[in-house]
Structure formats: C-alpha cells, structure tokens
Amino acid sequence: MRKRTIFAAVTAALALPLATAVPAGSHGWVTTPPSRAAYCAAGTVTNCGDIQWEPQSVEGPKNFPTSGPADGTLCAGGNSRFAQLDDPRGGAWPAKQVTAGQQLTFTWKFTARHATTRFRYFMTKPGYSASTKLTRSNLDLTPFLTVPYNGAQPPTTVSHTATMPSGRTGHQVVLAVWDIADTxxxxxxxxDVTY
Structure with a gap:
C-alpha cells in the first residue's frame, strides 16, 4: 500500500509541471474578410512563421488602447512568435475592396470559446501609410463598431456587420479585438482593406 501511495504522489508531482507547461488551447480568428492570420493559414501569403498553423492564437494583454500590446506589435497581439503579422510587407498584404458607408460583415471562427466582454473594430486614420507598422498614433482609437457580449460565450462562429467609416482612401488596416471576460x-x- 505504501509503494502505491508513493507512486501516486510521484506521478502527481511530475504531472503538475507538465500540465502547467502545456500552452492554452486554440481560440479564434477573423476568417471573413480574411485577416492577415487567415491569409497566412490558407497559404495565400507565405513566410508567415508559426501563424500559418495557429491563426487562432493571436492573444495578448487586454484593455487596448490604454494598455495591451506595444505599438508596432498590435497585429501579433504583442506575441513575438507571430511578428510576421506586424510586418507591413511594403503595403503588399492582400486587401478587401470597400467603400465608405458600405456594410461589411466580419466573421470570427472559434476553436475555444471564452466568456466574452465585447468585440471591437478600429481603423487606421485618414492618411495612413500601409508601409508602416500599426501603432496607436495611426489608429482612430474610437472603435467604428463595438459589440457587447456581457460575459456570454459566442457560438462556434459569429458575424458582426459594420458600416465602413468615411474619409479614407487607399490601403487601410482594421484592428479587430475580442476582449475576454474571465482572463x-x-x-x-x-x-487590410482598400478604399
């Protein structure tokens, strides 16, 4: 009996570090219109690093814009593993054609659902240069769409329709933020969109 108890204690002691070392499960990404992560996962854009296998894992600190990822790392959620998403690629990311006032639907796909505070959508300011990294100073920090979720879990996919802001021309970037309630x-x- 004593050997069995010692074996169980040793097994539990060894299992704990392994259980805590396993990264959190997958989560979610924007599939329509395709996000940078979606383009990388589909192979439409290459040289993407790990994001090609993990488009759902672009997770970082919340409370953007007062805190959250550092400027220049917003597209990767501050996660250096996904730094390729922050590379403007000289403005060559594929971009969805849009017009001011157009209704555009954003669809998220989830592989792990979380209690959710809200979804928010921000856009770059007029005059944004698509060859520069995304920072707070080149974003309109008032979201053009906010969808409250009040702690509910979204279904496996969720879509939000927004009116595209006016006053922009050329290549712009939308930053979509899914705020988790319980982490x-x-x-x-x-x-990326083009007016």
Whole structure:
C-alpha cells in the first residue's frame, strides 16, 4: 500500500509541471474578410512563421488602447512568435475592396470559446501609410463598431456587420479585438482593406 501511495504522489508531482507547461488551447480568428492570420493559414501569403498553423492564437494583454500590446506589435497581439503579422510587407498584404458607408460583415471562427466582454473594430486614420507598422498614433482609437457580449460565450462562429467609416482612401488596416471576460487577455486580428 505504501509503494502505491508513493507512486501516486510521484506521478502527481511530475504531472503538475507538465500540465502547467502545456500552452492554452486554440481560440479564434477573423476568417471573413480574411485577416492577415487567415491569409497566412490558407497559404495565400507565405513566410508567415508559426501563424500559418495557429491563426487562432493571436492573444495578448487586454484593455487596448490604454494598455495591451506595444505599438508596432498590435497585429501579433504583442506575441513575438507571430511578428510576421506586424510586418507591413511594403503595403503588399492582400486587401478587401470597400467603400465608405458600405456594410461589411466580419466573421470570427472559434476553436475555444471564452466568456466574452465585447468585440471591437478600429481603423487606421485618414492618411495612413500601409508601409508602416500599426501603432496607436495611426489608429482612430474610437472603435467604428463595438459589440457587447456581457460575459456570454459566442457560438462556434459569429458575424458582426459594420458600416465602413468615411474619409479614407487607399490601403487601410482594421484592428479587430475580442476582449475576454474571465482572463487578462484579448485576441487581436488585423485585416487590410482598400478604399
């Protein structure tokens, strides 16, 4: 009996570090219009690093814009593993054609559902240069769409329809933020659009 108890204690002691070392499960990303992560996962854009296998994992600190990922790392959620998402690629990311006032639907796909505070969508300011990294100073920090969720879990997919802001021309970037209610993190997705 004593050997069995010692074996169980040793097994439990060894299992604990392994259980805590396993990264959190997958989460969610914007599939329509395709986000940078979605383009990388589909192979439409290459040289994406780990994001090609983990488009759902762009997670970083929440409370953007007062805190959250550092400027220049917003598209990767501050996660250096996904730094390729922050590379403006000289403005060459594929971009969805849009017009001011157009209704555009954003669809998220989830592989792990979380209690959710809200979804928010921000856009770059007029005059944004698509060859520069995304920072707070080149974003309109008032979301053009906020969808409250009040702690509910979203279904496996969720869509939000927004009116595209006016006053922009050329290549712009949408920063979509999924704020999680029961953790200190949020999920970040960058989408490129052309007016």
């Amino acid at each position: 200190g993190n949020a999920f970040y997705q960058c989408l």
